Amino acid sequence: MIKEYVMASLRHERLIEAAPQDVWNIVRRPQSITDWFPGVASCRVDGRRRVLTLATGLEVPEEILSVDEGLRRFAYRIVAPAYKFHLGTIDVLSVGAHSLCVYSTTAEPDTLALIIAGATIGALEEIKRQAESWRAVSRERGQE
Amino acid sequence: MARGLARAWARVAVGRKILFITTDQQRYDTVGANGGTLARTPVIDRLAAEGIRYTRCQPTSVVCMPSRASMLTGQYPSTHGVWMNGVALPIDAPSVAEELHDLGYATALIGKAHFEPFLDPFGRFVENSLATLGVATLEQPWFGGRRGVHRGFDHLEFATHGVLGPLHYARWMRERHPEALGGFYAVLDGDLNVNDEGGGDNGAPQVKFNDVPPEWYHTNWVADRTIEWLESQPDDGDWFCWMSFPDPHHPWDPPASELGRVNWRDVELPINYPEAAQQRESLLDQKARHWRAWYDGRVVSNYEAPAKWVPATMTANQVREVNALNAVEVELIDEAIGRVLANLSRRGRLEDVDVFFTSDHGELQGDFGLLFKGPYHVDGLLRLPMIWRPAPSSAPRAAVVTTPVSLVSLAATFLDVAGRSAPEWVEGEVLPSSDEQVACSRDRATVTEWDSSLFGVDVHLRTVVTREYLYTQYGNGTMHDGSEGELYDLRDDPLQRVNLFNDPARRAARDELAQRLLEHQDRPSPRARPGDLVAPV
Numbered sequence: 001m002i003k004e005y006v007m008a009s010l011r012h013e014r015l016i017e018a019a020p021q022d023v024w025n026i027v028r029r030p031q032s033i034t035d036w037f038p039g040v041a042s043c044r045v046d047g048r049r050r051v052l053t054l055a056t057g058l059e060v061p062e063e064i065l066s067v068d069e070g071l072r073r074f075a076y077r078i079v080a081p082a083y084k085f086h087l088g089t090i091d092v093l094s095v096g097a098h099s100l101c102v103y104s105t106t107a108e109p110d111t112l113a114l115i116i117a118g119a120t121i122g123a124l125e126e127i128k129r130q131a132e133s134w135r136a137v138s139r140e141r142g143q144e
Numbered sequence: 145m146a147r148g149l150a151r152a153w154a155r156v157a158v159g160r161k162i163l164f165i166t167t168d169q170q171r172y173d174t175v176g177a178n179g180g181t182l183a184r185t186p187v188i189d190r191l192a193a194e195g196i197r198y199t200r201c202q203p204t205s206v207v208c209m210p211s212r213a214s215m216l217t218g219q220y221p222s223t224h225g226v227w228m229n230g231v232a233l234p235i236d237a238p239s240v241a242e243e244l245h246d247l248g249y250a251t252a253l254i255g256k257a258h259f260e261p262f263l264d265p266f267g268r269f270v271e272n273s274l275a276t277l278g279v280a281t282l283e284q285p286w287f288g289g290r291r292g293v294h295r296g297f298d299h300l301e302f303a304t305h306g307v308l309g310p311l312h313y314a315r316w317m318r319e320r321h322p323e324a325l326g327g328f329y330a331v332l333d334g335d336l337n338v339n340d341e342g343g344g345d346n347g348a349p350q351v352k353f354n355d356v357p358p359e360w361y362h363t364n365w366v367a368d369r370t371i372e373w374l375e376s377q378p379d380d381g382d383w384f385c386w387m388s389f390p391d392p393h394h395p396w397d398p399p400a401s402e403l404g405r406v407n408w409r410d411v412e413l414p415i416n417y418p419e420a421a422q423q424r425e426s427l428l429d430q431k432a433r434h435w436r437a438w439y440d441g442r443v444v445s446n447y448e449a450p451a452k453w454v455p456a457t458m459t460a461n462q463v464r465e466v467n468a469l470n471a472v473e474v475e476l477i478d479e480a481i482g483r484v485l486a487n488l489s490r491r492g493r494l495e496d497v498d499v500f501f502t503s504d505h506g507e508l509q510g511d512f513g514l515l516f517k518g519p520y521h522v523d524g525l526l527r528l529p530m531i532w533r534p535a536p537s538s539a540p541r542a543a544v545v546t547t548p549v550s551l552v553s554l555a556a557t558f559l560d561v562a563g564r565s566a567p568e569w570v571e572g573e574v575l576p577s578s579d580e581q582v583a584c585s586r587d588r589a590t591v592t593e594w595d596s597s598l599f600g601v602d603v604h605l606r607t608v609v610t611r612e613y614l615y616t617q618y619g620n621g622t623m624h625d626g627s628e629g630e631l632y633d634l635r636d637d638p639l640q641r642v643n644l645f646n647d648p649a650r651r652a653a654r655d656e657l658a659q660r661l662l663e664h665q666d667r668p669s670p671r672a673r674p675g676d677l678v679a680p681v
Contacts, residue, residue: 008599054267060265111335115336115680118261
């Protein structure tokens with residue numbers, strides 16, 4: 001009955017009716033996070049370092065670990081002192097002609113994992129909205 | 145029970161204002177009118193004497209967010225979708241305040257709302273943004289596709305259990321009285337878990353001597369802000385004002401100047417706290433296994449108690465001190481309510497005001513050797529104070545209602561007071577104004593739900609309470625296989641010490657109660673999708 005893990009590891013995903021590359025194009029640029037992560041007001045990117053400013057004014061320093069175009073995987077970690085550990089990954093997988101976008105959060109303390117992972121749900125919704133809107137616009141233009 | 149009964153004795157169906165007073169985590173037996181002896185509550189006692197006192201009112205959930213969402217929506221958690229703290233009520237969920245707003249009522253909520261999570265660094269929720277924005281409300285989607293003021297409230301001013309965070313009270317304290325901030329207990333620790341740091345004279349968790357002057361304490365801030373809003377209302381306007389005190393919820397850090405009201409050294413131990421550990425453990429061992437597991441520190445099933453605290457370490461003097469501080473907080477609330485009512489009375493406005501007083505859930509407060517709250521459905525958490533003092537202009541009859549009632553009935557009752565029948569989405573029925581009103585119908589039963597899933601520990605239970613029994617059924621979870629339960633005969637065992645779940649002589653009663661839970665589960669109400677857990681609280 002005692003917890004059988006070292007830290008909280010949470011995952012959310014959305015099936016998106018858009019091509020994987022189109023979804024990946026939304027998330028692949030580190031500075032684009034302000035476009036699709038609700039509550040991220042601004043960000044500064046300097047090499048592998050990214051600093052987010054949240055809507056509450058809180059600053060969150062991060063390190064970009066991987067932007068893998070082949071795997072369509074974005075990995076980063078929050079390096080704020082409140083976190084003993086954090087790893088965030090966004091994977092865009094191919095499901096037929098559509099995509100599965102998976103946003104994973106592993107962090108200690110557990111409570112912070114829950115808060116960050118909770119916010120990623122809103123991010124996934126926005127990624128899905130943008131990708132599917134883009135697809136709709138593309139189709140419309142194609143028909144024209 | 146038929147809707148509209150409240151109107152049967154109402155002289156006028158409209159023109160009645162509603163003052164809805166809630167506290168947070170207050171037990172039934174902390175009120176003098178309910179037999180409480182520790183705190184003096186003359187104001188609440190007078191409301192009870194003049195109105196209707198309910199002796200068994202039950203929440204739909206024993207934690208804040210689901211229970212408060214039920215008050216607003218008139219729905220059970222499994223309908224409105226807020227199944228646990230940390231799950232936000234959808235922005236366009238049904239709201240009794242929207243209905244009252246439609247009827248022309250001015251609407252306010254002052255104090256603790258908690259329909260949306262507190263821990264919100266991204267600033268995604270309206271409750272956490274209003275104080276910063278400096279506006280009384282925002283336009284948002286309403287249930288049914290319309291738009292209007294946030295959840296139906298024209299005016300919102302928020303407070304919670306301390307001085308951290310973005311809410312109005314915390315901001316006011318930081319701006320006006322920064323020198324007093326350090327007196328408050330830090331509710332969360334560095335890991336954002338509920339703090340287990342001990343304080344006071346006995347080192348009890350969530351206790352601290354707080355040198356804040358009483359006039360700056362959140363209880364009085366809530367009353368002051370309520371008075372100011374009420375005074376701003378026109379003479380001929382109807383209003384609905386939800387005055388929501390954050391106390392006596394932990395932390396127990398009332399103004400130190402008030403501690404002399406109740407000396408912990410004089411406090412008798414709760415009747416359900418046997419001082420001998422062996423006796424406590426023997427009681428816990430009769431219950432489902434997670435009770436003893438939490439007591440021994442082998443499992444933490446939910447966020448609402450300190451994760452690092454082991455209940456078995458709690459001493460008798462810690463229990464005494466927590467109960468004393470709780471009583472001090474209850475007395476401060478009683479006096480604050482008295483100030484609000486006196487203001488209305490002085491201005492000749494009390495005649496047309498229906499006053500409701502209740503709490504969102506209880507507190508274990510030492511029962512069975514436990515503190516705080518969790519999936520432990522016994523009276524400490526399940527039995528709430530509930531008083532309805534109808535407007536004197538409606539010529540009400542004082543009554544004591546012993547039939548079980550639920551907070552889910554509040555929305556329908558508010559609408560009934562306002563002269564409107566409840567819309568389809570309201571699940572609760574109008575509160576009875578006497579036992580006679582329910583005597584001819586099947587004995588009423590009330591249901592409390594619990595679903596939690598936190599870091600690998602899942603717990604699910606449903607409890608039904610009748611006049612005779614308190615029955616809990618556990619669903620499949622981390623610690624239960626779905627075959628466990630608890631059955632207490634409230635007539636012979638009002639303290640819920642003897643679990644009759646496996647008593648063959650009670651099989652028929654158990655089957656009937658299980659059937660009632662099945663009926664609750666299969667009720668035809670359209671359900672919202674269970675919300676996402678996006679924060680611990």
